[in-house]
Amino acid sequence: MLIRNAVLIDGTRTDIRVGDTVTEVADDVTAAPGEDEFDAAGGTVLPGLNDHHLHLRAAAAALRSLRVGPDEVRDRAALAGVLAAAVPDQNGWIRAVGYHDSVAGPLTRDLLDAIAPEVPVRIQHRSGVQWTLNTAGLALVGKHDHPDGVLRSADPSWTLPATEPDLEGLGATLSRYGITGVTDATPDLGAGDITELQRRMPQTVRALAPGKRILHDDELDLDALTSWIRHTHSVGVPVALHCVTAAQLVVTLTALRSAGRHPLDRIEHAAVVPDGSVADLADSGVTVVTQPNFVAERGDQYLVDVPEHEHHELWRVGSLLEAGVPVALSTDAPFGHSDPWAAMRAAVHRRTPSGTVLGPNERITEATALAMFTGNRAGHPGAVVPGAPGDLCILATPPPQALAELDAAAVAATVIAGRVVYER
Template sequence: MLIRRAMLLDGRSVDIRTGAQITEVASDLEPQPEESVLDAAGGTVIPGLHDHHVHVHSAAAAADSLRVGVAEVGDRDDLARALAGAQVGADGWIRAVGYHESVAGPLDRHRLDTLAPSVPVRIQHRSGILWTLNSAGLAAVGLADHPDGRLRSADRTWSDALARRATALDELSNRLSGYGVTGLTDATPNLDIADIVKLEEAHRQGGLQQRVHHLAPGKRILHDESLDLDELIDWTVRRHRDNAPVAVHCVTAAQLVITIAALRAAGTHPDDRIEHAAVVPDDCVAEIAALGVTVVTQPNFVAERGDQYLTDVPADEHPQLWRLASLLDAGIPVALSTDMPFGEGDPWAAMRAAVHRRTPGGAVLGAAERVDARTALDLFLGTATQPAVPRTVAEGQPGDLCVLEVTPERLLRDLDGRAVVATVIDGQVAYRRTA
């Protein structure tokens, strides 16, 4: 296809000929026979966005799940009313997501039995790592005698007993295409080869248009109550021995410290990653830089959960939350993501959060960690295998592009996904705004 009258971020006005790869970028290119033409009409064309840490199946399932986060339910009575009015899915379950203890305290099977209908109910913590099932739900997965109903998401010994409902991957894909997203890195842990093949087949058949890269089996979630340095070193060594990288989930200072220690002992692979780095103490910044590993982080949580951080996290630790500028200044390779569905999934909102770092209530959290708009955009322009290296619109680059109706100056001023008018994946139009 040929994209005409495009503005690039550097201010050049060009035409772009592309298939699976961009083949020409020049002025006044003539359409070839049977070549489709897209008129950018002076709008900006950038490489398609890549969201570097998402959970694809969870995001698709979340679209028709009951949301019970702090924005939706205020207290125990609100939660009980929401569950009582929830629609039971075709699989016989009520599936709820986004829960935080500030709503109605810590959940277990007994408290959930008093709040929920007698049908199977499962509620996911907003961190994504924990589900709480009521007694009916525990019986449905063969765990009627479980003491508290609190089950880890990554534990397939219970989740494989669930009747898998079809998830709307095509609806998720269309929504992401509307943001200009052309690639995803799935960070779901413990995926087996069958899970990966299914997603690849969905991509081939067009139900999931975005290119998908998988961190599994090299993704590891850590839990503070069971940190084991020797085991983490052994696992990392085994991965590296197979010339494979690791990606380690670090949302607490303790998890980050033990990950740094493990990577220092095991050595590093060029593609090793630290996921989230939600809390980075001052003395860890230089240690991460010395390792040379990439950090994939989510400043969107400042905009989504920042007011709660201000309440729950001691004030002297606020500068450690969701760092960005200090990591970049230290020479650490960094890429951004949304952590969808645990984050909202809009990469443009994540960029704005990186620039402004405003909480929902309007406070600034971590002013020193703000970056400029071009940096925020670049951190979504890497590839799956080189997340910290932004792509450009140039010959030889992939034919994955985002067309916006605004000038480069307006794009960087607003960072607003509503300006996306077309998304091109592999040289084909995956999304085109109709109104």
């Protein structure tokens, strides 16, 4: 395919020939007989965006799930109302996601039994780390005598009934954002799961499994983690460690220092980075894949829950870059919104929903935020040059406007391996 009248992010006007890879970037390229042409009309052409951390099956399932977060329900009565009106899925369950304790306090089986229908109900906390089931649901997963109905997502002693996720619908949504590649951060994906995702998604799909591990503060074991990292590296697999607390980060950095590093090791989230850990993080050389979109989505709750003197430690970006830490951005969909452009704006402006700037020193430029969503893997921004993958995001706006707005509405077309998969 030949893209005419393109403008690269540096302002260069050019034509672009693209197939599986970009083969030509030059002025006045002559179209081959029968070659498809696309007129970019002076819009910006970027490397396709990559979301470096999300959960595909969960994000696809969320498209068909009831949302019960603070933005949708305000109190216990409202929660009861939406559960009562919900239609069970094909397995007879009511599946709800996005819950936070600010809605109706900590969920338990007894609370759900009191306010929910007598069908099986499962509600996922917005962190993604736990579900709360009512008595009917607990009976179906073999946990009828569980004391409170709160079950960790990663606990292998129970499983939820499989639901058919709308992966095609998710793929179409991501294409509308200009996303051409994704990294699934689900820890327990098998080879068959990954193959299925790659078959059904238009995007290039990579996975962190089997090197992904979620840490919990009450189960931190430095020796065990060090041993696991060393073994994982010994079979040629990098590790990706989920760190959302200061304790998890400190233990992870200590374990990596002892076990040694693989060049593709990653720390996922780094939601809290104390001042004293910034230099250690830089010395480790490990890439941080983080989600400043949570400042824009949940920042007002952070202002309430987190002591003021720790606000600057949340979802760092600018100070990590300044210290020399490789950083890439992502959305953590469905636990964060899947719009990468919103995540870029959050990294630039750091505004909570009420307009408070949270961590002003962590702000970055528009160009830096955009670069952190391009490229083939975390920390390696891409460029539209011959030999690059044939994955492109075509915007309707010229570079200055595109950078100033960072708006998904500007995406005019998305190209994957030389084929248009989305055109507005």
